[in-house]
């Protein structure tokens with residue numbers, strides 16, 4: 078599935094509701110909450126008191142999916158084309174930041 082297809086799937090899902098997306102600050106809070114949930118899982122896996130169970134590894138995948146969904150909701154509600162956005166970022170890392178890190 079391409080990024081644009083993911084945006085379309087979320088848009089279609091959201092458009093079944095009278096108010097497709099939360100207000101901007103609620104969307105931002107929801108995204109931040111999901112990032113916090115990922116931090117909690119990462120801390121359980123790699124933190125000072127690790128608990129590297131199978132359940133935690135499953136949670137890691139779930140929380141990254143939650144972040145992606147929430148990010149797509151923000152992009153859709155703001156009319157941002159994530160493919161274009163991603164291309165801009167990749168262009169930066171390959172050009173502007175090309176000599177920033179030691180290469181193999």
Ligand SMILES: [Mg+2]
Pocket residue numbers: 111114139140143
């Ligand atoms: Mg979550």
